[in-house]
Amino acid sequence: MSETAEQVQEQEIDLAAANEILDKYQGMQGALMPVLQEIQDHYGFIPEPTVHLTAERLNVYSSQIFGVLTFYAQFHLEPRGKYIIRVCMGTACHVKGAGRLGDTVKERIGIGHAETTEDLKFTAEFVACIGACGMAPVIMVNDATYGSLSVQKMNDIVTKYQEMD
Numbered sequence: 817m818s819e820t821a822e823q824v825q826e827q828e829i830d831l832a833a834a835n836e837i838l839d840k841y842q843g844m845q846g847a848l849m850p851v852l853q854e855i856q857d858h859y860g861f862i863p864e865p866t867v868h869l870t871a872e873r874l875n876v877y878s879s880q881i882f883g884v885l886t887f888y889a890q891f892h893l894e895p896r897g898k899y900i901i902r903v904c905m906g907t908a909c910h911v912k913g914a915g916r917l918g919d920t921v922k923e924r925i926g927i928g929h930a931e932t933t934e935d936l937k938f939t940a941e942f943v944a945c946i947g948a949c950g951m952a953p954v955i956m957v958n959d960a961t962y963g964s965l966s967v968q969k970m971n972d973i974v975t976k977y978q979e980m981d
Contacts, residue, residue, distance in 0.1 A: 925974065
C-alpha cells in the first residue's frame, strides 16, 4: 500500500540523513546550494524540518533558506511523484499541439501543472522548453524523452507508466 502526499508530509522526518549531509559541509563557505540539493536528492523534496536544521547548522536564517527554495525552480517543498511528466509548451511544441498533450495528462491522470497524484506516482509540469524543438511536440518522463507525439502516442506512454509498479 503506497502513502499519499499528505501522509508523507505529516510523518516525522528522520533527520539522520540531513545531519550526515550537513556534516560533510560543516565550516565550508557557500555550502547552502549543495546541501539543499543533496537533501532533496535524499528525501525527494525539502521537508520543513530539514530547513530549520540546515539554518541552525549553517548559521543562517530559515527565512533566507526559504527565499532560496522559492526562488529556484529546482527545489520542491512538497513530495513529488515517482514519475515526473514534463510537457513542453514552447513555441514549436505549442504550434504542433502540446496543449492537447497537457489535456491528455489532465484527463488520464487527473492532475494539471505542478500537481501530484495522491498516491505519489505522478507529478505533472508544463514547462517553457525542453530544448528538443526538432522533435515537437515533446514530453519527458523523468529522464526519458518522447517526441513527435500525437494524443494516441501520449495515451500509450501514460498507460505504460500507469502499469509500472
